[in-house]
Amino acid sequence: MKLDHIDTPAALIDIARMQKNIARMQGRMNALGVAFRPHVKTTKCIDVVRAQIAAGARGITVSTLKEAEAFFAAGVNDILYAVSIVPAKLPRALALRRQGCDLKLAVDNPTAAAAVAAFGDQHGETFEVWIEVDTDGHRSGITPEQHTLLEVGRILHDNGVNVGGVMTHAGSSYELHTPQALAALAEQERAGCVRAAQRLRDAGIPCPAVSVGSTPTALAVGQLEGVTEVRAGVYVFFDLVMHNVGVCALEDIxxxxxxxxxxxxxxxxxxxxxxxxxxxxxxxxxxxxxxxxxxxxxxxxxxxxxxxxxxxxxxxxxxxxxxxxxxxxxxxxxxxxxxxxxxxxxxxxxxxxxxxxxxxxxxxxxxxxxxxxxxxxxxxxxxx
Amino acid sequence: MKLDHIDTPAALIDIARMQKNIARMQGRMNALGVAFRPHVKTTKCIDVVRAQIAAGARGITVSTLKEAEAFFAAGVNDILYAVSIVPAKLPRALALRRQGCDLKLAVDNPTAAAAVAAFGDQHGETFEVWIEVDTDGHRSGITPEQHTLLEVGRILHDNGVNVGGVMTHAGSSYELHTPQALAALAEQERAGCVRAAQRLRDAGIPCPAVSVGSTPTALAVGQLEGVTEVRAGVYVFFDLVMHNVGVCALEDIxxxxxxxxxxxxxxxxxxxxxxxxxxxxxxxxxxxxxxxxxxxxxxxxxxxxxxxxxxxxxxxxxxxxxxxxxxxxxxxxxxxxxxxxxxxxxxxxxxxxxxxxxxxxxxxxxxxxxxxxxxxxxxxxxxx
Structure with missing residues (x-):
């Protein structure tokens, strides 16, 4: 259909711009030598996610179980649900695992960790859990030096839960607007997450994945030593907030x-x-x-x-x-x-x-x- | 299902509060001797609208053609689409009329009026159009004394369009917070809309309906002489903005x-x-x-x-x-x-x-x- 014939208001995606944004981010991740796991909460659209996977993305990040269910039904298997799980949501997570979905959960507190362990034990399911790390005081997560980090790791590891890694999101990057500040926060995000992984490993708790990211830090970071993957969502479309942050031109939106x-x-x-x-x-x-x-x-x-x-x-x-x-x-x-x-x-x-x-x-x-x-x-x- | 078993987040309606809000508004309108036409953009939910109609509402107000289509399909016939029509939307409006929907359109400018007249003529359809009046400078509409009011009325009337009435919405009521200020704006809304109707009638243009309303003015108005109906939407649920305006308690939400x-x-x-x-x-x-x-x-x-x-x-x-x-x-x-x-x-x-x-x-x-x-x-x- 031609633009002239679309009823208004309507949401338009400029496919050429979207593909350029996807190629830009994936190219950076390839150059930095890390995997890329896009956050699909931005689009909730299988057509967009197929383009991200075709460009090289490995797995996806979701913010709701409905996203996990919808994208698994559409053929995506490797899914990180990056919001701390609560007991009442475990049955839906279990149902996805039982259908063969490689669903990874997140926790940032001992109560949730114990609940996952107990629920898994009760249902004979080995859940995979990533521990959320707080590297910028922005929202949730455990800071790298907190005692709770090892406590949560032990609750999981000692009770038959597969500790899949650590993840962090430096969401305060949205409040910055200079390349220097963004690069500094990106390094803080990287170093904090790598440090958390190291503390877990030093305590005998496995921690294969080290996952960081936000659109501004992913585009500003200089090196990602110790990091295994990056997550970002809004880069696929960009917007006026990202333009003010300084990571895209109006013509990229x-x-x-x-x-x-x-x-x-x-x-x-x-x-x-x-x-x-x-x-x-x-x-x-x-x-x-x-x-x-x-x-x-x-x-x-x-x-x-x-x-x-x-x-x-x-x-x-x-x-x-x-x-x-x-x-x-x-x-x-x-x-x-x-x-x-x-x-x-x-x-x-x-x-x-x-x-x-x-x-x-x-x-x-x-x-x-x-x-x-x-x-x-x-x-x-x-x-x- | 019990509250404890609903997955979160979820939107809850407290039915008892909703019914109390519906009864309060409908009771006021009955006492003031006017018809009530709820604005369904608040809920977009047929179950809520059925409760409003059961309590005495006559017809509904919509803000999109999709609302008109959905509520007509659910059995509501008398529908005012209260946003100024543009030429590209006339085919959908025509389709509704052809299915038997008593759809009333709104215009606030000569271009739209002429477009409706020409399109109706071309398709052999007598559209009903209400003229939007601006009584508080808040958004759209023609002020009661403007020459454009009669110009639009004539374009419609002289070209075979059924002028169904005038309508206004004093949306600036959301910015007030005292009973005195609300009552004064409600009277301004009433007087302006009645004046516009009178000017049309004096010019030989029929104007049966005189429609006013916003939740705060509808709840504050003292008398509605010359008005035939009131419209309001958010009163059915209320919210914290309305609480600050002073028209509901927290316990009404x-x-x-x-x-x-x-x-x-x-x-x-x-x-x-x-x-x-x-x-x-x-x-x-x-x-x-x-x-x-x-x-x-x-x-x-x-x-x-x-x-x-x-x-x-x-x-x-x-x-x-x-x-x-x-x-x-x-x-x-x-x-x-x-x-x-x-x-x-x-x-x-x-x-x-x-x-x-x-x-x-x-x-x-x-x-x-x-x-x-x-x-x-x-x-x-x-x-x-």
């Missing part, structure tokens, strides 16, 4: 929302779009960054960004397109009533999102667009 | 997210939940209000709010539960390491959301919970 101009408030300099926050998501991640993109960066249908314009406001099904405040007061501003002439009723635009993971989640399907402008539907799933 | 404690960072005073922004949505609507509820208000499983605690941060599948900053520094603070004892791994909580429309949209289904604690699944749909 592969996800956009196709929208139509449905009205104007000329005296306010507004064009009204049929893409509100239900389409863009409520993510305002760029509001804390150097460049606030509002609810998104408008572009022409061919992908060219409309400099000086922004989606400045959003209701559920209405977006407000206007000049940025600096453009409105500056020379490039023009007259307010130009808005209706420049953006007539029915005109279609593409809006780059703040956060690809959040925007994609608003849609039941993507329209994947070829360089020739033809599109096919790629389903994505929702829920847990 | 019928939507919550069931979550499980999956870890701790005791030194930071954090319990980690498996409800992050993918479950709560990225909506931070209370951040601009008198009480900032972070990503949500945690409650016990029985619905009792946990005073002094808040979901203070969120990643995609991780929420951070902590003391509010005022509680952490005050007497009720307690010790940071109490967090793991008070909220042990596996404990389930219910989180009240900032914005019910945004949070509901993150889930493919609700779990509707009876006063006895049993739940049934109510599907909701996604997309456009």
């Amino acid at each position: 592969a996800l956009s929302v196709l929208a139509t101009v449905i009205g104007h408030q000329a005296d306010k300099g507004w064009a009204i779009l049929d893409a509100g926050w239900m389409a863009m998501s409520r993510d305002r991640g760029t509001s804390r960054q150097s460049h606030d993109f509002g609810y998104g960066q408008p572009c022409l249908l061919n992908g060219t960004p409309l400099a000086g314009y922004v989606v400045s406001g959003a209701n559920q099904e209405h977006g407000i397109l206007s000049l940025t405040s600096s453009s409105a007061s500056g020379d490039e501003g023009g007259h307010a009533d130009d808005i209706a002439q420049r953006f007539p009723i029915g005109m279609k635009l593409r809006i780059l999102p703040n956060h690809a993971c959040a925007t994609g989640a608003q849609f039941p399907e993507y329209h994947a667009v070829s360089p020739e402008g033809n599109s096919v539907e790629w389903r994505r799933f929702q829920g847990w | 019928a939507l919550s997210v069931l979550a499980t404690v999956i870890g701790h960072q005791a030194d930071k005073g954090w319990a980690i939940l498996d409800a992050g922004w993918m479950a709560m949505s990225r909506d931070r609507g209370t951040s601009r209000q008198s009480h900032d509820f972070g990503y949500g208000q945690p409650c016990l499983l029985n619905g009792t709010p946990l005073a002094g605690y808040v979901v203070s941060g969120a990643n995609q599948e991780h929420g951070i539960l902590s003391l509010t900053s005022s509680s952490a520094s005050g007497d009720e603070g307690g010790h940071a390491d109490d967090i793991a004892q008070r909220f042990p791994i596996g404990m389930k909580l219910r989180i009240l959301p900032n914005h019910a429309c945004a949070t509901g949209a993150q889930f493919p289904e609700y779990h509707a919970v009876s006063p006895e604690g049993n739940s049934v699944e109510w599907r909701r749909f996604q997309g456009w």
